Amino acid sequence: MSRSVLVTGGNRGIGLAIARALSTAGDRVAVTYRSGEPPEGLFGVRCDVTDADQVAQAFSAIEQEQGPVEVLVANAGITKDNLLLRMDEADFLTVLDANLVGAFRVAKQAARGMLRARKGRIVLIASAVALAGEAGQSNYAASKAGLVGFGRSLAKELGSRGITVNIVAPGLTDTDMTAALPDERKQHILEQIPLRRAAAPEEIAHAVKFIASPEAAYITGAVIPVDGGVAMGH
Numbered sequence: 001m002s003r004s005v006l007v008t009g010g011n012r013g014i015g016l017a018i019a020r021a022l023s024t025a026g027d028r029v030a031v032t033y034r035s036g037e038p039p040e041g042l043f044g045v046r047c048d049v050t051d052a053d054q055v056a057q058a059f060s061a062i063e064q065e066q067g068p069v070e071v072l073v074a075n076a077g078i079t080k081d082n083l084l085l086r087m088d089e090a091d092f093l094t095v096l097d098a099n100l101v102g103a104f105r106v107a108k109q110a111a112r113g114m115l116r117a118r119k120g121r122i123v124l125i126a127s128a129v130a131l132a133g134e135a136g137q138s139n140y141a142a143s144k145a146g147l148v149g150f151g152r153s154l155a156k157e158l159g160s161r162g163i164t165v166n167i168v169a170p171g172l173t174d175t176d177m178t179a180a181l182p183d184e185r186k187q188h189i190l191e192q193i194p195l196r197r198a199a200a201p202e203e204i205a206h207a208v209k210f211i212a213s214p215e216a217a218y219i220t221g222a223v224i225p226v227d228g229g230v231a232m233g234h
């Protein structure tokens with residue numbers, strides 16, 4: 001299987017683990033990066049998902065290098081945590097723009113080629129806090145819950161053309177994003193997780209690899225938790 005894949009934010013963390021898993025399975029994998037160098041062995045396109053022009057240019061470069069995107073993993077994401085009264089409107093909008101509108105920008109580009117090909121896989125990386133909520137993360141949870149409505153709407157729009165759209169919802173995962181959390185907060189989160197540990201990025205990648213595979217052809221519009229049980233029932 002050698003499909004043309006794009007993983008946004010595939011230069012580090014969960015995105016890199018997903019990119020490596022798909023590349024090892026034989027896919028041709030492009031990743032976005034904003035600075036520095038892209039990871040070795042993957043096709044790097046410099047792209048900030050908050051900039052529609054950069055997104056369009058990235059898709060042209062990928063199409064030229066490895067063909068139209070057949071599998072899109074919208075993984076790029078940021079946090080700007082604060083309690084409501086301390087949260088600036090700018091911090092709310094910035095997180096929405098990167099996490100939710102960013103996914104819209106890349107999905108719209110990817111859908112063109114997928115509709116033409118009458119097949120495709122779109123995977124949106126949300127979060128366990130999307131539907132459960134989390135104090136101090138109203139902007140982030142809103143952006144991730146938005147991905148659920150967005151993804152399920154796309155699943156309904158695109159399903160008749162053989163395109164599946166699913167949402168993977170990781171829980172606490174060991175990456176730069178969570179390394180920045182204060183120890184006390186991390187401890188508190190760990191106590192809520194039935195499996196009492198964080199995920200390795202590769203554990204999120206396994207789920208994404210499956211949902212993007214031909215074997216998952218009859219699964220669409222699903223929210224797949226990979227969260228050690230923390231958001232059970234949400």
Ligand code: NDP
Pocket residue numbers: 008009010011012013014015032033034035047048049050075076077078098102125126127128169170171172173174175176177178
């Ligand atoms: P990291 O902070 O380790 O990496 C974030 C990635 O997103 C980087 O590759 C970064 O690129 C990229 N990115 C951020 N903003 C943009 C942008 N505007 N344009 C392009 N790329 C961007 O995070 P994780 O690997 O932990 O997170 C990956 C995804 O998983 C995110 O969507 C996150 O919300 C989600 N998630 C993470 C959890 C966790 O516990 N770690 C739990 C649940 C969900 P650059 O290197 O250029 O900054």
